Amino acid sequence: MAFPAMGWAQSADPKPWQLNMGRGVTQTSRLAWESNMLSLIVVTVIGVIVFGAMAYAIFKFRKSKGAVAATFSHNTKAEIIWTVIPVVILVVMAWPATANLIKMYDTRDAEMTVKVTGYQWMWRYEYLGEGVDFTSRLDRESDRVRQSGKVPTRESNPHYLLDVDNRLVLPVDTKVRFVITSDDVIHAWWVPALGWKQDAIPGFINEAWTSIDTPGVYRGQCAELCGKDHGFMPIVVEAVSKEDFKQWLAQKKPAPAAAPAAPAAPATPNAPETATPPGDGTAPRQPVTPAEPAAAPAPAPTTDA
Numbered sequence: 001m002a003f004p005a006m007g008w009a010q011s012a013d014p015k016p017w018q019l020n021m022g023r024g025v026t027q028t029s030r031l032a033w034e035s036n037m038l039s040l041i042v043v044t045v046i047g048v049i050v051f052g053a054m055a056y057a058i059f060k061f062r063k064s065k066g067a068v069a070a071t072f073s074h075n076t077k078a079e080i081i082w083t084v085i086p087v088v089i090l091v092v093m094a095w096p097a098t099a100n101l102i103k104m105y106d107t108r109d110a111e112m113t114v115k116v117t118g119y120q121w122m123w124r125y126e127y128l129g130e131g132v133d134f135t136s137r138l139d140r141e142s143d144r145v146r147q148s149g150k151v152p153t154r155e156s157n158p159h160y161l162l163d164v165d166n167r168l169v170l171p172v173d174t175k176v177r178f179v180i181t182s183d184d185v186i187h188a189w190w191v192p193a194l195g196w197k198q199d200a201i202p203g204f205i206n207e208a209w210t211s212i213d214t215p216g217v218y219r220g221q222c223a224e225l226c227g228k229d230h231g232f233m234p235i236v237v238e239a240v241s242k243e244d245f246k247q248w249l250a251q252k253k254p255a256p257a258a259a260p261a262a263p264a265a266p267a268t269p270n271a272p273e274t275a276t277p278p279g280d281g282t283a284p285r286q287p288v289t290p291a292e293p294a295a296a297p298a299p300a301p302t303t304d305a
């Protein structure tokens with residue numbers, strides 16, 4: 001912490017030889033980092049005291065100096081002390097950690113929702129209610145190097161296996177909710193700088209949220225062994241300003257260009273996501289096959305029975 005530059009460098013992606021957990025770029029990642037530092041301080045102090053006492057006893061009261069072992073057993077006072085003190089320490093560590101966990105699971109009041117779907121072996125991102133939907137897979141260059149037999153270096157390919165064709169673009173200072181699922185096997189969506197990872201499980205929808213405060217590019221990977229190309233489905237999040245995000249989103253939208261003024265917007269039969277009410281991301285997952293929600297006929301009115 002004495003070196004601000006190091007602290008800054010830690011804020012985003014893991015660095016070679018980085019030993020401590022990174023601070024990350026979100027509120028929740030900093031909460032996790034604070035819990036980590038509190039625990040680290042506590043265990044360091046305990047370690048120094050315990051090993052110091054042991055070393056002192058071993059050298060000071062060694063047999064060659066004529067030390068004779070005491071023969072008493074059980075000491076109620078000592079037993080109470082060595083039970084109560086650890087309990088107090090555990091409570092002191094568990095209290096903030098639990099409060100942080102509760103904050104991390106609170107996805108209410110999100111300003112936008114992104115649905116993340118894991119596939120063997122890529123990710124799909126849907127900006128719910130926006131009609132923006134794309135896949136994100138390992139970039140061609142990493143793939144080329146991988147199959148060329150050459151050994152890439154950090155200099156020649158700084159982001160080897162950590163680049164994708166389509167980045168997940170997010171606005172900064174915005175509470176973004178994620179709904180995370182999978183289409184085939186269990187994957188896990190993990191970007192260390194965001195401070196959490198979440199399993200992507202077929203048939204389940206897991207939730208998470210983030211609010212990134214620093215614009216930048218943050219990289220992660222699938223964190224659940226999901227098959228032969230598990231190591232080749234990286235994640236790249238690009239956090240941009242709110243204005244840049246608006247522009248990016250507008251340009252990603254499926255070109256309605258023809259009639260921007262028409263309020264009714266009749267033609268877009270193949271866009272199931274536009275039917276979802278904005279903000280409601282937990283609707284049943286409807287990945288590939290369109291048309292299932294409107295199956296049930298409307299019930300007959302009950303008033304004229």
Ligand SMILES: [Cu+2]
Pocket residue numbers: 118119186187188222223224225226230233
């Ligand atoms: Cu995976």
